[in-house]
Amino acid sequence: MKEPMNSYEQIVLDVSDEGERLLEDRLIQRGDVQRVIHHAEATGKKLVHRGTGRALAFYRPKSVTYWVEYSRNGEVFRVFTAYSHRMVLKSSGSTKEWVKSGAGSDWHCDQCRTPLEVQTVRLQYMQSIFPINLPACSGCGFILIDEELAIGKVAEAEQALEDK
Secondary structure (H helix, E strand, O other): OOOOOOHHHHOEEEEOHHHHHHHHHOOOOHHHHHHHHHHHHHHOOOEEEOOOOOEEEEEOOOOOEEEEEEEEEOOEEEEEEEEEEOOEEEOOOOHHHEOOOOOOOOEEEOOOOEEOEEEEEEEEEOOEEEEEEEEEOOOOOOEOOOHHHHHHHHHHHHHHHHHO
16 A cells, blocks of 8 residues: 655656756755745745745755755746755844845745845854854844855855864
8 A cells, every 4th residue: 555645745846957966966855855845835934036036945854954946837846956054044033133234135035025134143053153144034034045155155164063
């Protein structure tokens, strides 16, 4: 007898060959992508890009945070990119730490319907905490770690801490 599918497994993905290679290179399974999309669609916790209308969401089932940029066409979700990191995101939760930068973001919080603003947040990995200025939602505290940062500086910091 076949086991029933988890609800996230019902998410139909459209991933290009290049996207499949990217997932493989980054050790991200299709199930991880489905979980991110399912979580975002079920909770509304996602960002939407003003120019493209694409969604960006994350999900942290255990010790890894997975991010997926996608769009929806009916019941099919087209995946544009996916990346991950192991840092834990911590919003300051205080408006005293908001940075007045004038630099906005092309992403807005779909749940709060507000554009992201640069905020001083904390990233934690192992016992180390790093204050950093990142785009975040002033309503719910959703923090954006973009792909360039995740696969660049965040990955380097994680590796350096592991090598200690």
